[in-house]
Amino acid sequence: MMWLAGGRTFSILISFAWFACCAYSQSPSSSQHLYVRGNESANAKEADVIILGAGIAGIATAHTLIKHHGIKDVLLLEARPVVGGRAYLEELVDPRNSRTLHVEKGCNWIQGYGHENITKLAKKWDLKTQAQNYSSIAYFNGTRGLAIDDAKIPPGKFLNDDQLDFMNAYDEAADNVTTYANQRLKRQEVDLTARAALSILDWIPITPLQKVYEWINVDFTFAQPPEVCSLFNTFSVSEDASADRLVIDQRGYRHIFIKELEEVFGSSLNDSRLHVNTTVKNINYSGKHTKIETDKGTYTARKHVIVTFSIGVLQDNQITWTPRLPNWKKEAIYSFAMAVYQKTFLLFERKFWRDEQFQVYADPDQRGRYPYWQNLNAPGFFNGSTDGYVYFVTHVDQEARRIGSLGDDDVKAEAMFKLKEMYGDDIPQPLDVLVPRWDQDPLFRGSYSNWPLGELDQHHDNLRQPVGDNKVFFTGEAYSKEMFGYVQGAWEEGKQTGTKIANCLKGNGCPGGFAFESIKTCSQQQTTLKRRDILQHQFLRNKKE
Template structure:
């Protein structure tokens, strides 16, 4: 695959003088889950493209340990803009509310979250078993009381991990290593070449760019024979090799889209199905005119159902305004079961639901939207989800089995990064590790 892990693994192998062929299922672009909308402009006629996949360089500010995505972004002149996730206005289903009360409760949640680091250290010293993040929240004194509390919690955790605290590991998600190691900053990618540009440029730099013999587009892999390596594609082509590196997502591994011959051993299958593939769905909505009065980068909504249309990024706010050229665009994000429902239903139904929410927030004069665009990673057979989350009680041995090769079949991807699963830099570091390990093996 030609996502972040696949490209970087190929780079390491090529650097060691090893002959590499990259098989990419898409027929028009590399980048994997870094993917701009190529089929249409958004809003239509604007001349602007939007990212339906990864959008941020997350974990910035630590000069002693630089995020590898940041290094690639500077190397290939990617355009991005610092963002402030605390620049928020809260609105309920009755419209504007007292922001002082919201800020007070938001501060209380953040103080509780900061206290979890000490709790985690004590539990590790005592060698206690993992618990859910929900249990840890309660032990630290956090009990959501109303829709505002639910919104604060969802936007502070689910919006990042794409699953709820109820199913997430306290051990692996309470102290997200990305921000601890690389810094608290996050930059929003706003480049008309797309976030995928860093992978396109990197592939070109080692001879596997568009048009090269070592990059084969439109190759949907249907079967991998791993005793004596043969890779079969949907178009009937067959590739023989000494080794094969699978960089398909955890979601693809968990489905029947890809056949392994012989079948993978039970220990590998158990590990694959023990981790979670989460879904993070982006809904871009354009309007003929601006109706919101908030000057913040985000507006959070207190919905009756936790996480239902609770996060709105204002893409004509000052940091993003230049990119969208005065177009009036909001980006709403949903995760989990709500994301699955939104993917299944029509865009027209989703838009009707969104308009009810917006008119609850801003009143009946909100104009009808002029366009909508919904990402659908969960239902895409090339991905089957957005990124990995670490469930409760998972053992290190299970993770070791997840990343372990099976004879001549190797595995890489963001799901094979123990510290940075779910992140672009996790995918890059995993690809780097897999490539180097395979070079050493060869």
């Protein structure tokens, strides 16, 4: 999508949605643990380049430096015992036989603008994927909220094909709002919230079905509601979702990134340059060399440090800086958005849901509550008898945070209340449940970034800028203007940062350290009546009376 700031345009596109993949295994083999663990006893704590975080961007940076530029004096630090970052596998456990089911807690799509290089990696490492069919969907008009007495209310029902006219008004508004967004861009008018723009074009959702359909088209992609999303980010370009592919490889999405890292760190990743279980506490860039304080001691970067932490982690302020980051950098960090996209997985002993790939629940009380269910046993995906029966539901933003604040048993009870309304009381209890809670994880503090209303080109330029005379660089999906929120955004930004660092080390020129220290609005006529004037006028009038 197109964004206009400072008289220049650039593309920004929709964020990736996360879905699940899974397959049964008896237990992880010892070789599988070696496959992702790295060297936990590494002693070297000094290098020319130190990369903080072995997620997708960190792996891309290390791979680019070592393989493509011959820069081998590199350390890669990771807080977790495994690499991959938000390409993150988790387990569901069948208590009847202790059999584990691996599910993709994090990213799972190959999709969106710029996905070609990820597609190449998937082909290179034989990653199994399956095309997603968004037209394979059923809608349920719910009647029960979450109150105990709601169980007495007659259940809602799945809609027939001739009952889907609630979609038409939104689809027409969405077509018009894309034209409207591009007209505003051409006229160099200010951005609006997606909600304001839709309302201007007479789309105001009233019924639960209208609200959930809007949720599918906005919240499900951006992990934030229309009241927060930027018009230009949301509607100025249409995406072709027919090319979306869901990763269904039991080795997980991270497999392709691990294999790339193996090319430089060896097949077991037992390289002394990879330090796992190492948590960063402080980054001191005040001297000639940058000192990194961790729970395993102090590391020294003689030349450069690359920070790959999520925007959510930087906003959480759990890592301290010496000296403190400059205000222009902090403004850039806190101006960007870290969204929460959360899948709740339920493992069952049998399949009782419909055959479509998606089932949509329109909650009568709360927009976006248990709205979007995905059937991982749909035709072409997993065989339930051999792979397991998995149904999962996606929440975003405040509802995702609410779900994350509950205990697993409470989440299970809520989910079953909705499922019983949809499918009747004669359904089994789940064997296991998994609630990711991305916003509560101190290593992530969210799922992926989103470009919010008010974020200017200059803010994002500052976000990308290094600090400390090019000693400390920043990279990751949030730093990509065109592919923020995408897997490929993290991968391509990591590769570009690796090349920048290599050029610095080889004397081919470092990127300029230019930053916008003060970002100002365009000149405009001052509003004649301010809120203070209104309040003062009211006060004086009341005083006279």
